[in-house]
Each structure stands twice: as C-alpha cells, then as structure tokens.
Amino acid sequence: MSTSNASLLSDQQAIDRIFAHIDNGTTDLGDTVWQEPTENYQSQARFEAEIALLKRLPVPYCPSAALPQKGSYIARSAAGTPLVVVRGLDGEVRAFINACRHRGMQVAKGSGCSRAFVCPYHAWTYNLEGNLKSIPGPEGFPGIDPDDHGLVEVSAREKGGIVYVMQEGQISPDMLENCLDYFAPGQEYFEQGEMTDDANWKLLTETLLEGYHIKSLHKETFYPYGLDNVNLVETFGANSRITFPFRRIEKLRDIEPSQRRIDGTVTSVYHLFPNASIAVLSKHTSLAIIEPISPTKAKWVFYRVINRQTEEHKISLEEAQRDAQFVNESGQDEDREAARAIQESVPSQANDHFTFGHFEKAIVNFHQHLAVHLAENSD
Ligand code: FES
Ligand SMILES: [Fe+2]
Known part of the structure; x- marks a missing residue:
C-alpha cells in the first residue's frame, strides 16, 4: 500500500498515535456534528439523484x-x-x-x-x-x-x-488524484462474492466507517480481539481511512520503534467515495462496492486479494480464505443486520434525521461530500 500521494500517517506515526490514544483513553475526533435527514434513506428522488451521481464519477x-x-x-x-x-x-x-x-x-x-x-x-x-x-x-x-x-x-x-x-x-x-496505490503488482486475486440487503446503500456504508460500535454491537465477535472506540480517522478529499487496532498491537510496545510492522495489528478501512471501500485485513484485502438497487435495497460485491507477501512473510490461499471467512461469519453479519433494522425504522418517522457525532468523522465527511456533489448537479 503506498500512501505517498495522500497526507496519511506513516505506519510508524499511526502506531504512535494508537498508543497515545490507548494511554490517554482518547480517540480521533471530528470537528462537526452532522444531521442527515432520514428521508434521504427512503426517497425515490434522492435515490435517482445518487444513481445519476454514481454514473458521473469514476x-x-x-x-x-x-x-x-x-x-x-x-x-x-x-x-x-x-x-x-x-x-x-x-x-x-x-x-x-x-x-x-x-x-x-x-x-x-x-x-x-x-x-x-x-x-x-x-x-x-x-x-x-x-x-x-x-x-x-x-x-x-x-x-x-x-x-x-x-x-x-x-x-x-x-x-x-x-x-x-x-x-x-x-x-x-x-x-x-486522490486514488492511492491500493494493490501492488503481483498481489493475487482469489475470490469474488455477492450479497443483497434490504437497506439503503448509505446505511450499509456507514457500518464500515466508525469503531464507536465495536463493544456494543460486536461484543462476542470483534470486541474480544479489537479495541472499542480507539480509532484513527483520516480524511483525504471525499475519501477516508479508518484504522481499527487489534488488542495484539500491544506486543509492538516491546519492539524497537523502527522495527515495528503495523500489518496484522490493525484493520484499515479505506472509504473510496461514494460507494466503495477497501479493507486491509490480516491476510487479505477486500474491495467492496455497495451497489444501490432501490432506496431500500443494496447489493454488496466483493473482490478479495491476498495481501502482499515477502520471503519472510508468506500467505497461503487457505490462510487468506480463512481470514475472509472469519470476517464474513462474524461481525459483518451484525453490521448488516443493524443496517436492515435501521431501514425498517426509517418510515416510522421516529427520527426526522440521524445524528453523526465526533466519533463518526468519516461518515460526516461522506455525507458532506455527497451533499455537495448532489447540490452541484441540481443547479
Ligand atoms: S444477437 Fe444479440 S440480441 Fe440478437
Ligand atoms: Fe461493525
């Protein structure tokens, strides 16, 4: 992964910042609280405007x-x-x-x-x-x-x-310009997958973009391995990177800083505005595109690639497949279920808007850019 063409933290800087957050009981914060009208998760007109936008963006x-x-x-x-x-x-x-x-x-x-x-x-x-x-x-x-x-x-x-x-x-x-080098030449593609959910594509996207729900929603799945609400959230243009540390990052404290490798100690999720994301997991990297089907239905399309290998660090196809299966069969189902449950509550008008706070900076960045893009075309 090359981050040279965006102002993202180096691996070393990211590790230091995660340790500072753990030590101080803090996390990265956004500076804006965003209110998104719930109508935008069910409106046919909004859906059509978003489809039109997806056609005019790369x-x-x-x-x-x-x-x-x-x-x-x-x-x-x-x-x-x-x-x-x-x-x-x-x-x-x-x-x-x-x-x-x-x-x-x-x-x-x-x-x-x-x-x-x-x-x-x-x-x-x-x-x-x-x-x-x-x-x-x-x-x-x-x-x-x-x-x-x-x-x-x-x-x-x-x-x-x-x-x-x-x-x-x-x-x-x-x-x-803001598209990084996500895959190195020679990284091997190993599988494709699809699944459909009765939820607006933005609800599904939002599940990927914050770690404030790790302990509550993923108590038995990700939380035993991951930290709750300790995240790095970096935005670059309309895109963002959210870093989710595993508990095992602690073992890096005993290693000389220049020798520390971040791989395998965090999950990095890159949100590629508007409807794609790249999750760098322990053994594999997954490109997911969330295709809107209707205001209340969306289809995920996944393409999975084995992580970069070196002489010292080999990854077998079986290891990559096991890694993918762990994500599929554990926390991801909980995220999808949450998005579907939210979708069911939308027509009730219990909420006329949803609120995204300081922990949900990447989602705020997403909605801000989406609003600007949609407004540009309605002139
Ligand atoms: S040959 Fe393609 S529709 Fe007839
Ligand atoms: Fe989640």
Whole structure:
C-alpha cells in the first residue's frame, strides 16, 4: 500500500498515535456534528439523484488483478447499468454497456476469459474492443453498418491496482488524484462474492466507517480481539481511512520503534467515495462496492486479494480464505443486520434525521461530500 500521494500517517506515526490514544483513553475526533435527514434513506428522488451521481464519477469496479489475462472479463451491473469490463489483446482495460446491438441481450455473464463476446440470443459476435465482427445470416439485415453497431463503450482506467469505471464522460488523470496505490503488482486475486440487503446503500456504508460500535454491537465477535472506540480517522478529499487496532498491537510496545510492522495489528478501512471501500485485513484485502438497487435495497460485491507477501512473510490461499471467512461469519453479519433494522425504522418517522457525532468523522465527511456533489448537479 503506498500512501505517498495522500497526507496519511506513516505506519510508524499511526502506531504512535494508537498508543497515545490507548494511554490517554482518547480517540480521533471530528470537528462537526452532522444531521442527515432520514428521508434521504427512503426517497425515490434522492435515490435517482445518487444513481445519476454514481454514473458521473469514476467508481471502483474491480481490482486489476481480477482481470489477469488478455480476454479476462467481469460482467455485472454498476449504478443500475449492466456492464462488461475486459482486458483487451493490447493489455488495456475497456468497459462496455453489456447490451447486444441487435435486441439488447447481455453478451457476457459472470466472469471468465474469452477472445470474443458471442451474444447468446442470435450469436452476433463482438471482439474485445467491442467491434461487431459477425452477424449470422447477414442477408437478413441489409441496411446494418457493423461500424455503427459496436458495443457502447464507457470510460475505464486503471490506477494503483484498481479498475475505475465512469459511465458518463471520460475519466481524466486528475479525477484519480486522490486514488492511492491500493494493490501492488503481483498481489493475487482469489475470490469474488455477492450479497443483497434490504437497506439503503448509505446505511450499509456507514457500518464500515466508525469503531464507536465495536463493544456494543460486536461484543462476542470483534470486541474480544479489537479495541472499542480507539480509532484513527483520516480524511483525504471525499475519501477516508479508518484504522481499527487489534488488542495484539500491544506486543509492538516491546519492539524497537523502527522495527515495528503495523500489518496484522490493525484493520484499515479505506472509504473510496461514494460507494466503495477497501479493507486491509490480516491476510487479505477486500474491495467492496455497495451497489444501490432501490432506496431500500443494496447489493454488496466483493473482490478479495491476498495481501502482499515477502520471503519472510508468506500467505497461503487457505490462510487468506480463512481470514475472509472469519470476517464474513462474524461481525459483518451484525453490521448488516443493524443496517436492515435501521431501514425498517426509517418510515416510522421516529427520527426526522440521524445524528453523526465526533466519533463518526468519516461518515460526516461522506455525507458532506455527497451533499455537495448532489447540490452541484441540481443547479
Ligand atoms: S440480441 Fe444479440 S444477437 Fe440478437
Ligand atoms: Fe461493525
């Protein structure tokens, strides 16, 4: 992980600050208390404005490592649009709307590796650059110019081991200025996962962005290993990093400061505005994109990559899988359940707003930026 292009603490500084918080009984604090109207978690108009925003921002789609070869592709919906993203024969990643130009069938499904996309309906065939290469029975379509019937391309760009997609306009380099190098070349992709929750995508996102609930919500799962409400919260642009220390960070006190390694002693969660996050866990790193489906439903898409390895520090696939399973089967279910329970209370109007306090700085940063982006477009 390279943090050189953002004003984030070095590992050494982070360890020092965590020890200072433990010793003083403190945690990082924001300077703003934010009130978010509960209407924003159920309104159809707000949902549509957010989908429109997701289309005009560069949003993480998958790790570069999930498209390892020429012809590797992943098809899934992003902001309600079916897309297929593929690594071409030239090694470049391209994104297309996954809609055949004959009658709109999706030409790719799931993930795989292919030299062409053959539409399953009537077998119109496209190359990896999206060009229409063949029509069975061309005499049935006398007026069709293949050059006008390629797959519709949208902007895609790789940076720091992530593929970003933007459905409207072109991704410029300065749009990715705040995007760090999240994955090093050679880090191995090992699995994808999906799950759907009856909760607004923002409620699910909020569960990832504070450690004020560790003891209360995760009493039996994360709390035996982790500290409650001892966090580092750093914002960079609309993005943020939240550091959750494990109790085992204490063992670093006996190690000479310059020799201390933070890996395995904290979980770092990077929030990539607006709907993606990267969690660096002990053995693996997980990119999660929370796709809004409706005002009250969202789908998580996960891509998991084995952490960086060195000669002294090897990680097997089994270890990475066990690490992923621990997160899945423990605290994450509690977070999802909380988000679903909150969603059920929203229509009651018991709250006309939710309050995010000084411990919830990363969520405040998220809502502040979301409000600014949405306001920009309503002018
Ligand atoms: S819809 Fe694709 S070939 Fe007919
Ligand atoms: Fe949680």
